[in-house]
Amino acid sequence: MADGNVGNAGDEVTRNLPILEAIKDLKTGFSNRQDGVLAAIAGMRKEVGECMERVNNAELRISGTEDTIIHLQAKVQSLESKNKVMEDKVIDLEARSRSSNLRLVNMPEKAEGDDACLFLEKWIPEALDIPSLNSKLTLVRAHRIGQRSDPNAPPRTLIMTFLNDRDxxxxxxxxxxxxxxxxxDRPVRFYPDLAAGIHKKQKEFDAVRQKLRTRGIGYGMLLPAKLLVTHKDKTQTFENPADVEAFIRRIEEEMPGRTGL
Structure with a gap:
């Protein structure tokens, strides 16, 4: 009976041997695959770590670049501000140097003869009917601007400097x-002698001055380049056209039915 049991057990082992071999093969396969997966994961971890290190380095460089840009922007703004101050000072100095000057446009060439000062000192009081300046008006200097190369060209502008600013x-x-x-019988015109920078700044107000004219709002220019606007017995001074535009819009809102900007 015991021998029979042993025989049956041996037969069962023999029958299960392929299954056991298959299980062993599966374990070996899983182990090999697991080793491959773990190796792949380790490789990916290494690559991710290297990538993170590069990202961190890039972020540090970007942060440093941003800090540099902010510093440079602040420096540029400071330099622009200083440049604006210097530009305004130069324009103001040039305006002061020309404050005693006037320009005379369209006066025929050679009308002044050999002595432009003497001619203008006599002609201006007579032409403008200013008896108080007869034998009193004194010019420091007077001359034409530029060279006359074309005899058919318009007369060159005469520029004159007054000894007395009141005159x-x-x-x-x-x-x-x-x-x-x-x-x-030839029309001539007097103009203030403005520096190029001041003339350019004043020209920037041309559009808003036209709008003020169409609305019947009084205005005037103050040297070097400020617009004086009077509305409802109130006078305001503007240093840039954008502020005048805003002022006109406020007026339009107060007066419905008028043409807007």
Whole structure:
């Protein structure tokens, strides 16, 4: 009976041997695959670590670059501010150097003869009907601007410097009061002698001045380049056209029915 049991057990082992071999093979396969997966994971971890290190380095460089950009932007803004101050000072100095000057446009060539100062000192009081300046007006210097290369070109501008700034203002006031100024039936015009920078700044107000004119709002230019606006007995000074645009919009809101900007 015991021998029979042993025989049966041996037979069962024999029958299960392929299964055991298959299980062993599966374990070996799983082990090999697991080793491969673990190796792949280790490789990926290494690559991810290297990638993270590169990302961190890149972030540090970007952060440093951003800090540099912020510093440079602040420096540029500071330099722009200083440059604006210097530019304004230069324009102001040039305006002061020209404050006693006037320009005379369209005066025929050679009308002044050999002595432009003497000619203008006599002609200006007579043409503008300013008896108070007779035998009193004194010019420091007067001359034409530029060279005349084409005889058919318009007359060169005459520029003059007054000894007394009060006399210059008297002349300007008389010019504004006179509708037309003639020299031998030829229209001539006086203008302040403005520096190029001031003239450019004043030209920036041309569009808003036109809008003020169409709305019947009084205005005037203050040297070097400020717009003086009077509305409802209130006077305001503007240093840039954008502020004037905003002022006009406020007026339009107060007066419905008027044409907007």
């Amino acid at each position: 210059k203002m008297t002349v300007l006031k008389a010019v504004r009061a006179k509708k037309q100024l003639l020299y031998k």
